[in-house]
Amino acid sequence: MSQRQLAMVMDLNKCIGCQTCTVACKTQWTNRNGREYMYWNNVETYPGMGYPKKWMESGGGFDAAGDLQPGVVPNIQSDYGVPWDYNFEGLAKGEQLKPHVNPTWGPNWDEDEGAGNFPSDNYFFYIPRICNHCTNPGCLSACPRDAIFKRDQDGVVLVDLDRCQGYRYCIAGCPYKKIYFNPKISKSEKCILCFPRIEQGLPPACAQQCVGRIRFVGFLDDEEGQVYKLVKKYKVALPLRSDYGTVPNVYYVPPTEAPPKFDAHGKIIEGSTRVPMEELEKLFGKEVHEAAKTLKSEMKKRKETGISELMDMLIAYSHDDMFRLDNQYYANFAKSKGLTPPKAIDERYISGKFTPKMKFFAAVKS
Amino acid sequence: MKKIANLALALGVLSVGSLMADASIKAYKAENLSTITLDAKAWQSAKEQSIIFYPQTTIEMNDIDVVKLNAENKAKKVSIKSLSDGENIAFLLKWQDGTKSVQESDSSTSYGDGFAVQFPITLDKLPYIGMGSEGRGVVVHLQKATGKTYEPNGNQDVFHQVNASNQNVYEADAKKYKDEVAKIGNTDYQRVYLAEGFRSMTQIRDSSENAMMEMKYDKGFWSGMIVRKLKSENLDLSLGHFPIAFALWDGEKKNRDGMKLLSSWVEVKVEGKGGKSLIALEELSGDAKNGEKVMLENCAACHQYKEVKTAPNFMAPNLSNIGGYSNSSYLLESIVDPSAVVVPGYNTTAHPNFPWYSVDDKGIRSSTMPSFSHLDEKSLTDLVAYLKTLKVEVQK
Structure with missing residues (x-):
């Protein structure tokens, strides 16, 4: 366990599946050098196969006794999908435009298929997924080389590429299949929670670029932070598949605000909801019922009185409240290790438990 | 004190009913080994000796496919030849493998065949067979059959890490760019490690433990060669008697890391160098x-x-x-x-x-x-x- 834990909250009621986060991550980290097929951030449709294909049935994680469970290593061709390219050059010569491989699978291949019958009760929602930077990481437990470590200062889980020998047991051990094998360098790579950005006052690329502003970033012990409030105070943000036993640190506000179902005549069935609670319980555990209740009652309260801290947070008024990166904490940590802390290049998101809010911005806001 | 008493007991027992070592390898005398190759004639002067390799089952790996594919593994007889010119030592391993497996550079599920040779840093007490133990380090040489592999940071060359389709090059220029990228990759996946227990294995990147290694597949058999100095920064094998251990991996069965066949410590006797047999063996x-x-x-x-x-x-x-x-x-x-x-x-x-x-x-x-x-x-x-x-x- 690390000294502190940086966490992310994603509000699934607001995710529109636009993949802007995916693209932000890809252009920042995974468009080159053997990482082309990887999506450190992906957005998948639920119900669906997910990415990589059937990741929820691919093993890894821990059982109730705390024993690491065996898993499988997905295949690039059939489970992740090969990033294909087109013969644009051939167009000038009159060739037909076609992909250079025959694509059979890819991230979000079953986009928007969902489940149920159209139009009466069909439904789906999106789940954006990054590495959960677990408190008890399956990948770390599976590594025979001790090449994976959890950063003490913020709990970010990283691969030491110098120690990694490309054995891929980490991939089998991760129940979320969020660590990938780079075949070009024969080593494992994964989401790094954009730590080089965070250390300089910038939120992870996926969070900053999110057009629906569904992502909150902050330390779990920062009681002033919105992450703390959503996870610990209101308990409306829940970990995904916590039954895997890895104690994930990405939390989701469950998609409880779905449209109602229609009856045989196309009329609205009052009080019904399209997303079955059993499905949400599968993903987020029994706590989802309490979270749904809180969300509903706060929504009502806001409608009636105009006041609800929770609803105000979920409206996501301002990035500098949603991201609290505690820059002073990072700076002090670096100094305690005899290092020179990097200078913050963006001072909008640097507040936190150890970082008093800057006067300049307080003045501008009021 | 208790520890010393125990060890004394251990050695006492050994002196009661000890036998010769199970198997040993004789390193035949040869001329200058610094340029020897896998196919060199010099190997004809060394007799073939066979060593049995057993499947590692001390711990179970957490990969479902690997457990399934290797459940029925049997031991394998590997023929080994050895030569020494007094300064260098060379080993040539030959083992049967019905399938040539190469770790491809576009696959997440292919694994290469390979072999490793392990030398102990201390000669009086045997290091743990699985890559040594604290205070009893080992030097391990490894070769795997792989396609091109690249350095993680591309040797600081960011330009050539970029995907060809993201470069502003077409046709002849694109081909030229791809050729340049290919040149940066290494085909022979050769590594040398220092280890005191299998979690501590660390790659040696300077030239302190250099070796010549070569692998070749021919008609259902792999041959693997290693040539290195008897004396180096970490090793001193120049007395003429030393333990050695081997391992091999079968890529077809997704072998890697601990999922392998390995020998016990085997004694090497260098022809022409005196030396005593090792009690530990x-x-x-x-x-x-x-x-x-x-x-x-x-x-x-x-x-x-x-x-x-x-x-x-x-x-x-x-x-x-x-x-x-x-x-x-x-x-x-x-x-x-x-x-x-x-x-x-x-x-x-x-x-x-x-x-x-x-x-x-x-x-x-x-x-x-x-x-x-x-x-x-x-x-x-x-x-x-x-x-x-x-x-x-x-x-x-």
């Missing part, structure tokens, strides 16, 4: 039948072996092939002084109910296993004799 003789009884009474509560599976999973090293890849002196030492060599085993968080060792304030590891030095000498030798029988049969 002498074998014991005992009554294996009685040993089986001693084993059931004393060991089966924690260790699984063969059909005996009364112990919970992950509680202690599985001993099903321990006789194949362990030497008597190591077995005896581990019984009377379990903390002399602490097997790191699984990550401490992987099976938290069964830690194999504890660490004190000074970072010193103590094995969870209690000492069995209270057993009488006969029981100990018989137990070691039985442990030596624990191994799978050799593949025909």
